[in-house]
Amino acid sequence: MTRIYVEKGIKKIVACSLEWPGWARIGTTEDNAVATLTSFHPRATS
Numbered sequence: 483m484t485r486i487y488v489e490k491g492i493k494k495i496v497a498c499s500l501e502w503p504g505w506a507r508i509g510t511t512e513d514n515a516v517a518t519l520t521s522f523h524p525r526a527t528s
Contacts, residue, residue: 486519488512 485500490512497515498506507522509515 486516488515 484502484505486497487500489496489498494508494510495512495515496506496508497512497519499519505519505522507515507518509518
């Protein structure tokens with residue numbers, strides 16, 4: 483897995499990859515955003 487960072491807004495949270503620019507997913511909670519981002523990992527690296 484790649485290293486990620488999380489941007490927290492008022493209503494939404496974005497989990498982003500540090501090594502893959504543009505690879506980001508939005509969630510309503512930090513856990514949700516990270517889970518959504520990691521669920522796309524096999525597709526993003528193949």
